[in-house]
Amino acid sequence: MSDNRRSQVVTQGVQRTPNRAMLRAVGFGDGDFNKPIVGLANGFSTITPCNMGIGDLAKRAEAGLREAGAMPQMFGTITISDGISMGTEGMKYSLVSREVIADSIETVCNGQSLDGVLAIGGCDKNMPGAMIAIARLNIPAVFVYGGTIKPGHYDGEDLTVVSAFEAVGQHSAGKIDDDRLLAVEKNACPGAGSCGGMFTANTMSSAFEAMGMSLMYSSTMAAEDAEKADSTEKSAHVLVNAIRQQILPKQILTRKAFENAISVIMAVGGSTNSVLHLLAIANAIGVELTIDDFETIRRKVPVICDLKPSGRYVATDLHKAGGIPQVMKILLEHGLLHGDGLTVTGQTIAEQLAAIPATPRADQEVIRPFDRPIYPQGHLGILKGNLASEGAVAKLTGIKKRQITGPARVFESEEDCLKAILAKQIQAGDVVVVRYEGPKGGPGMREMLAPTSAIIGAGLGDSVGLITDGRFSGGTYGMVVGHVAPEAAVGGAIALVQEGDTITIDADKNLLQLNVDNAELERRRAAWTPKPPNYTRGILGKYAKLVSTSSKGAVTDMDLF
Secondary structure: OHHHHHOOOOOOHHHHHHHHHHHHHOOOOHHHOOOOEEEEEEOOOOOOOOOOOHHHHHHHHHHHHHHOOOEEEEEEOOOOOHHHHOOOHHHHHHHHHHHHHHHHHHHHHHHOOOOEEEEEEOOOOHHHHHHHHHHHHOOOEEEEEOOEOOOEEEOOEEEOHHHHHHHHHHHHOOOOOHHHHHHHHHHOOOOOOEOOOOOHHHHHHHHHHHHOOOOOOHHHOEOOOHHHHHHHHHHHHHHHHHHHHOOOHHHHOOHHHHHHHHHHHHHHOOOOHHHHHHHHHHHHHOOOOOHHHHHHHHOOOOEOEOEOOOOOEOHHHHHHOOHHHHHHHHHHHOOOOOOOOEOOOOOEHHHHHOOOOOOOOOOOOOEOOOOOOOEOOOOEEEEEEOOEEEEEEEEOOOOOOOEEEEEEEEEOOHHHHHHHHHOOOOOOOOEEEEOOOOOOOOOOOOEOHHHHHHHHHOOOOOOOEEEEOOEOOOOOOOOEEEEEEOOHHHOOHHHHOOOOOEEEEEOOOOEEEEOOOHHHHHHHHHHOOOOOOOOOOHHHHHHHHHOOOHHHOOOOOOOOO
16 A cells, blocks of 8 residues: 555665665664555644644544554644734735645655545644645545634633624723723633634534544534544544545545535534635535535525524534534435535445434524524525625624615725724724735735624624625624625725725625726726735745635635646
């Protein structure tokens, strides 16, 4: 098995000698050279609570790989903390890190001719970054999620990191005092693990479980619980079997797998970022997937989980209620999931779900029965119109008003927008426009969690719209529309909006409309000139040069030649 991969570069005994000599130096013995050599992509970092527990999981995976008869080769990959960099210039590196993670895993696994890879990640971009690499490599692989954080607690309330962002807005609006603001800050994040609601990390881990690339139940386990370590070790055994059986990502990551992932994301109320990431993974594996497919599936799948940010519960509550397998079984029972999809275990989705009841337990409210959903249709709407001819993504849960027409309040950056909100310059009925924050324009497509949380904290969540060519945190909710494409930096219509123009956001009609006549828009377009790039060197300069439109996943390897 391992010789098959390495035979491309090591074909004769004399050539094997230096190869083996170096492997002996890292612990190989005489009996180890015929074992599968497995990469262990370790996202451990103390830079964020999301990843600080991964080092111990990696050691457990390493032991499991050895026990299963493989030779693990551990290497590191990066992370940055979205939550810590949020609202700063550093946030421009967040989406960029997805590509760095993908490139690093691909480089090591192909450079060393590895027979399989077990990737462990925690923070938001770890999941899609690893899966893009797995798709490119097409060697047996499994993804292990580092686990979710447990909720913080204060004054009888479950807290997440979003609670801290919203507390800033509440404090600015005079709704809470300094002491409460500090108490929320101190209690929001109690330990290791990724942000606790159905934000981006938990959304993507749930999607990978639905796709069959992670073990059942693993996506909602708490980082600090023993079952997470046990599941990690089991994942190692499953991977070694997949290597022996040659179960490859291309057999698992099919069109049906992507449809299953989208169905589960809709059912759990997942992050808008999932649209961007699934499009990117589909591009890497060669599956035809478009932004419109999300809207098609949204109309069929109800939201059946009551999860933060717009709901009441966190991922650990979902786990106790039956986890993603329970959600999947409900969808399967109602014809909204493909049961014949293969999983990394070698079993099909239907086989894995066979013993799970078709209805959720009656003693919990996290997962609703199919006939009593939170919302009758999915929550991630794809809006189009003259402001977004390629599409834009809106999260439709937790909003009371599904249509808004109001005057545009135009800002050229996230920072300028936040200052205006905190200075109480945004009024009910306004439609805030934050532009030049797209993949090229930022570059890096920053998340707007600080402005949206400030709007919510100020009590304007139901009366103010916000649109951007940037992204939103998985913790965002309200009348907000992101991923507006084409973006401002390439001359998209969002670049042509002027202060006071009226904009319509209509969730029922899937409409994002600038209410300016075509002749005036053409006049503005003729007068528009591109802004100079914010970066011309380094990784942000390279990224801005290469990155595609967000409607195609903001990938950096599309149509290179």
